[in-house]
Amino acid sequence: MKLFIGSLQLGLLYGILALGIYISFRILSIPDLTTEGSFAFGLSVSAAVTASGHPLLALPASLLAGACAGACTGILQTRYRIHPILSGIITTSGLYSINLMVLGGAPNLSLVRAATIFKIVPFLSKNDAMTVLPIFFAVLCTVLIILFYHTHLGMCIRAVGDNEEMVRASSINVDACKVLAFSISNALIALSGAVIAQYQGYADISSSTGILVVGLASVIIGEAVFGKRGITLGFISAIVGSLIYRYIIALATRYSPLDAYMLKLVSAVIVGITLAMPAVKSNFAAARQKRGGAQDD
Amino acid sequence: MIELRNAVKIFEKGTAIEHTALNRLSLHVDSGEFVTILGSNGAGKSTLFNAICGTFLLDSGRVFLDGMDITYMPEHKRSAMIGRVFQDPMKGTAPHMTIEENLSLAYSRRNAKPLSFAPSRRQTALFRERLAEFGMGLEDRMKTKVGLLSGGQRQAVTLLMCTIVPPKLLLLDEHTAALDPATADKVMAITRKAVADDHLTTLMITHNMASALSTGTRTIMMDEGSILLDLSGEEREHTSVDDLLKLYAGSKHRAFDNDRMMLQ
Numbered sequence: 001m002k003l004f005i006g007s008l009q010l011g012l013l014y015g016i017l018a019l020g021i022y023i024s025f026r027i028l029s030i031p032d033l034t035t036e037g038s039f040a041f042g043l044s045v046s047a048a049v050t051a052s053g054h055p056l057l058a059l060p061a062s063l064l065a066g067a068c069a070g071a072c073t074g075i076l077q078t079r080y081r082i083h084p085i086l087s088g089i090i091t092t093s094g095l096y097s098i099n100l101m102v103l104g105g106a107p108n109l110s111l112v113r114a115a116t117i118f119k120i121v122p123f124l125s126k127n128d129a130m131t132v133l134p135i136f137f138a139v140l141c142t143v144l145i146i147l148f149y150h151t152h153l154g155m156c157i158r159a160v161g162d163n164e165e166m167v168r169a170s171s172i173n174v175d176a177c178k179v180l181a182f183s184i185s186n187a188l189i190a191l192s193g194a195v196i197a198q199y200q201g202y203a204d205i206s207s208s209t210g211i212l213v214v215g216l217a218s219v220i221i222g223e224a225v226f227g228k229r230g231i232t233l234g235f236i237s238a239i240v241g242s243l244i245y246r247y248i249i250a251l252a253t254r255y256s257p258l259d260a261y262m263l264k265l266v267s268a269v270i271v272g273i274t275l276a277m278p279a280v281k282s283n284f285a286a287a288r289q290k291r292g293g294a295q296d297d
Numbered sequence: 298m299i300e301l302r303n304a305v306k307i308f309e310k311g312t313a314i315e316h317t318a319l320n321r322l323s324l325h326v327d328s329g330e331f332v333t334i335l336g337s338n339g340a341g342k343s344t345l346f347n348a349i350c351g352t353f354l355l356d357s358g359r360v361f362l363d364g365m366d367i368t369y370m371p372e373h374k375r376s377a378m379i380g381r382v383f384q385d386p387m388k389g390t391a392p393h394m395t396i397e398e399n400l401s402l403a404y405s406r407r408n409a410k411p412l413s414f415a416p417s418r419r420q421t422a423l424f425r426e427r428l429a430e431f432g433m434g435l436e437d438r439m440k441t442k443v444g445l446l447s448g449g450q451r452q453a454v455t456l457l458m459c460t461i462v463p464p465k466l467l468l469l470d471e472h473t474a475a476l477d478p479a480t481a482d483k484v485m486a487i488t489r490k491a492v493a494d495d496h497l498t499t500l501m502i503t504h505n506m507a508s509a510l511s512t513g514t515r516t517i518m519m520d521e522g523s524i525l526l527d528l529s530g531e532e533r534e535h536t537s538v539d540d541l542l543k544l545y546a547g548s549k550h551r552a553f554d555n556d557r558m559m560l561q
Contacts, residue, residue, distance in 0.1 A: 163388070
């Protein structure tokens, strides 16, 4: 039961990260490596602000921090035409120093004594709050982001990812759309990190390593369940995918001989295989066609 | 309405493959004129459109639209005033978005409130009415993703996207060339109607000489980045395809490869 609840909580919190990844990976069709930096940025900012006694303020602060990181990558990509992957790497490397600075020069910060959002919810014990708040944040973010992508501005961003050339020929500022999309994406990722820092009661700068693959795995697992349909279902499937991912991980560590440190390898393999599937399928079909053709002769 | 003065564009300047795409080209098109543009491959027809749209900046010369100097205006600002349909049906629409979303994107481009929900019910009703005029059954497929439509249907949707808010200038870049003859005729009929209904100032590139003479009010022929022939009014009415070929060959002073020019 504890395993079940724990995975639900983590699945929802990392689900917010998956929403952010869905925006860059599926809507813009640009893999965004800023993720690792912005997740740690959210984590650090949240921890630092919480430690100074403002757990609630930590959330908007992290949102803003993530948005800045995303905007930085977006501007490098659009205005200065740096390769998308490279722009993400540049931002992330820069953020590494910034995150250490935010955490006061140390790679981690404990929040054991600090008041976190989970301790200050009225009428709820800390244990209940640790379930209720993740549900609240995940649902709120999903609803808001779905609504946003049904507005005119949201539709412009979708069109940029779908057919950039067409959008350039209409009166929409493609570059501004991309920068905005990266800001929103990384704001969500940072928020995910911010809540997780308070949830865990500590911030560790290394916990963001490999986080992009975790998000991608969630998005891909969600699509395997729901299929690639509209945008509304896409965001919901990202959250569900994140939950399924957490349960897979929980089961894998509990009932298999794998040690916990093997998790990232398992995720990487899952993502690698899933992304390779279309090519494998078409190779397989071509091979079958060749064999079939030989038989007909 | 649209005017180019001494427009010059040289690609790969200073290299061995330097190429003058626009050579001191001047063109003045009045409001409501429908100009068809002929010319062999590499004559500078698409470069002319790109110069008007702001895909690149001119090396020298100026561009005016509706009396306004737009020589240095960024592409996305110009495109609020210019509608453009490409030859490739894939270019003008977003394939993973529905017909109504594509149309809404185009419709809201001039007076959009960024955070209003789209498409609104009022918009949907308008789109349905306009799509019904095509007689393609698209009005019943508003929630279909555009990627699932045929090339002709996509061009029809693109055309509506470009004209649903009447643009100051409509540019058609061989927009029926990739379609089968029957569909091409259908899309041309829709084009003529759209242009006539709103008295749109239009430039249309085509490789079909007969259609260049029968469509619109004026025909120009381009070669090596400048305008070779400019026919309108009575002179144009009395010109046949053969005359065009002779005129072209005459002004070029060289044997003329009929087949390659015609491409039909």
